[in-house]
Amino acid sequence: MNTTDSHQIPFVPHRPLAGSDHRTLFLAALGGALEFYDFVIYVFFAAVIGQLFFPQSIPDWLRQVQTFGIFxxxxxxxxxxxIIMAHFGDLIGRKRMFTLSVLLMSLPTLLIGLLPTYESLGVAAPVLLLLCRVLQGAAVGGEVPGAWVFVSEHVPQRHIGYACGMLTGGLTLGILLGSLFASALSHHYSHAEIVAYAWRFPFLIGGLFGLLSAFLRRWLHETPVFIEMQRRKSLAAEVPLKTVLRDHGGAVLVSMVLTWTLTAAIVVVILMTPTLLQKRFHIDAATALQANVVATLAQTIGCVVAGLIAGRFGAARTIFVGCLLLGSSYSLMCKQIMVDRSSLMPLYAMAGFFVGAVAAIPVAMIKAFPPVVRFSGISLSYNVAYAVFGGLTPVAVSLMSASNPAAPELYVSVLCIVGALAGYALREAR
Structure with missing residues (x-):
């Protein structure tokens, strides 16, 4: 079915939210959740994948390095x-790239669930696995900035914060779904059964649901902002990325700094802390993972709340206050559980809730770039910064922890201060 834009809501910046807006937000958040689930489910089964897709003769440490190298x-x-998807999103339309990104994620995920292992296919098995991960990476690189742009250009300006909060909460929910699915699988199947066949289930289910999400996105309309630019013939006259680098370098730089703060919040507080709780504070794995699930759920709620606050009081103020509360709450948690482990659950939930303040960051970035190059500007800033800092943060924090056990909370606190100040440095584009 090829939907047309004849029923699209006109470009009226100050109208109230309509039923079609809520449908757009729901489908965007659902697709984002499924896409992030597809991307992160690999890490939950990395040990099994390493065992199946690399020769048994190599050392275990080398197998682990190769497995995470593919990740x-x-x-x-x-x-x-x-950058590629943003280029076409700025020139031919947001909706096409929005649908393509979830399709580009779903097909490789489904294929991973069907791949023959090293025992059956030899060296071609890890090569095909690598190809699937490359396609998934390209897809998620277009999905996140594309989804922020898509939903923000559908809703009235005063509801952009709510739209970005809902979408960012959906992305977080995808991580939570991956964690819960992996936990459920480990409870219902033995390790031998998981290695034999059950490891395929989360990839097959994720791929199928992702394809369903891609089908549902066909019912969405192009954004009113892009339609208005087409009507006025004001689309980019040159390569959008060239315009971004020449005219919006300051916005790119500050957006990268804010993304660095975002990676500190997500990578350290949500992804690394369960291991930190076990190694540094000697908390058992089951309790650490349970607390992490609670914190991730709190983050999902916090994203929506932060989005609403950003829409009411402004993104800069929300980022400033939210970052300071995040740094304080995470430091308090690490300090308090040294003397009272029973406080872990509520304190980790509180820190997770304030991680939700990162939902105000895309609101600031949306307003920092003009619509004609908005997709390209956000995609460049977010993806380059996330690739660099998202990859270096675990290594940097681990190295610093060797000499100072309090390095994780210090790292988060410093980046929260940097992010709080950077939020005020990002100016709204004309």
Whole structure:
């Protein structure tokens, strides 16, 4: 079915939210959740994948390096995939790229669930696995900035914060779904059964649901902002990326700094902390993972709340206050559980909730770039910064922890201060 834009809501900046806006937000958040689930589910089964897709004769440490190297390939491809998809998103339309990104994620995910292992296919098995991860990385590089642009250009200006908060909460929910699915699988199947066949289930289910999401996105309309630019013949007259680098370098730089703060919040507080709780504070794995699920759920709620606050009081103020509260709450958690482990759950939930303040960052970036190059500007800033800092943060924090056990909370606190100040440096584009 090829939907037309004849029923599209006109470009009226101050109208109230309509039913079609809520449908757009729901489908965008659902697709984002499924796409992030597809991207992160690999890491939950990395040990099994390493066992199945690499020869048993190599040392275990080398197998682990190769397995996570393939995982990292997805991050490396994010900037290139995002920039290419943003280029066409600024020139031919947001909706086409929005649908393509979830399709480009779903098909490789489904294929991973069907891939023969090293025992059956030899060296071609890890090569095909690498190709699938490269495609997934390109897809997620276009999905996140593309989704922020898509929903923000559908809703009235005063509801952009709410739209970005809902979408960012959906992305977080995808990480939570991956964690819960992996946990459920480990409870219902033995390790031998998971290695034999059950590891394929999360990839097959994720791929199928992703294809369903891509089909549902066909019912969405092009954004009113892009239609208005087409009507006025005001689309980019040159390569959008060239315009971004020449005319919006300051916005790119500050957006990268804000993305660095975002990676500190997500990577350290959400992804690294369960391991930190086990190694540094000697908390058992089950309790650490349970607390992490609670914190991730709190973050999902926090994203929506932060988006609403950003729409009411402004993105800069929300980022400033939210970052300071995040740095304070995470430091308090690490300090308090040294003397009272029973406080872990509520304190980690509070820190997770304030991680949701990162939902105000895309609101600031949306307003920092004019519509004609908005997709390209956000994609370049976000994906390059996330690829660099998202990859270096675990290494940097681990190295610093060797000499100072309090390095994680210090790292988060410093980046929160940097992010709080950077939020005020990002000016709204004319």
């Amino acid at each position: 990292a390939a997805g991050y490396i491809m994010r900037p290139l995939g995002g």
